[in-house]
Amino acid sequence: MSVPSFSVGKDMFFHVILTTECNLQCRYCFGEALEDLDTDFPCFEVDYSLPKKIIYDVDLLNRFCRQNPDCVLIFYGGEPLLCTDEIKQIMDCVKAKHFIVQTNGLPLDSLEPEYVNRFHTILVSIDGDEALTDFYRGNGTFKKVISNLKLIKKNGFKGEMIARMTVMEQTDIYKHVTWLVDNKEFSFSSVHWQLNAGFWGNDFARRDFKRWSEESYNTGIQKLGEFWVDYLEKKGVVLRFYPFLGIAQSLLSGEKKSLLRCGGGLVNYAIQTDGYIVPCPSMWGMKDYYLGHISSADPLKLKKVFVNEPCTKCDVFHICGGRCLYANVTKRWAAEDYTLVCNTVRNLIDAIAKELPRIRKNIENGRIRLNDFEFMRYNGCEIIP
């Protein structure tokens, strides 16, 4: 296997999995997990009996992080805000450069503002308008999340708030991303989305992914690319649509080779509830990928894990970066089915590449600046949906 060369800053990101439990039963997570019960991983040994909450001493986490002053912690679950005591303990005791949380937003009102306001970024799960969010996540979810977001703004949260959408067949990507940007309830300027595709063992056959991706999602992305550039042209504002930002920044800077854009296994790792370190939060329990334990590992010397074929042989690998290490190693979808996902990646790259002349023109005429496309890499947005 060829190992790509790369250089990154010293920032290291660690998803701290605080709990394996969640207070929601979303269709694409809980629902899929139920359907997926009979599709084990034949090639991997998986520890399904991880502790429900962290069992290591927070002091160990502090000693681990102190070895790298540029350590960024991302609270993750399950639903991490079910563990407010642990969050407070970690934020009080662990010296990290930044704290980030990825939450479904429902328990946001259970953490005191003095802690919420210290988050550099909050990634909140919301899938679009009320009807769509409640369809995927359960009735009443949208209203409660929006009420919490208003509350934390009122209480002084000034960091970045990213609407993190999970998208699949019921999602009209153009309609729902533009709705999140402009609506009467709560407008976001930062949006990231991820396709629910290639993560489960037996969902492709019962889904309509082919038709939806080709007829709805891919055309919606092209239209959204035009909207994004129209918006920056008219208003002088580069909306923080993370999949677009990542690709545009690479194309504008002439970057020759992108890393796996989520950083999984390279600069972004996950710490399980038992303290073992894995390349990414989706790889919990996969014993072949345990990279050490926080009691003894050096965060700066963790083994790096790279994607393999088919990505390494792909003609757009240099810009895609491989989409997802978990999908690449587990190969939960058959190769021909996963090709549809890769087609969405090609379409995304194309949607931005064709707008590049217009973007460049607006930089040259001073409407926007090159650094409007900058963002904190590896903050939990995977970039390639």
Ligand code: SF4
């Ligand atoms: S387009 Fe598909 S095969 Fe190509 S690098 Fe991306 S995920 Fe891998």
Ligand code: SF4
């Ligand atoms: S994109 Fe894949 S490898 Fe990266 S963090 Fe998400 S699940 Fe893990």
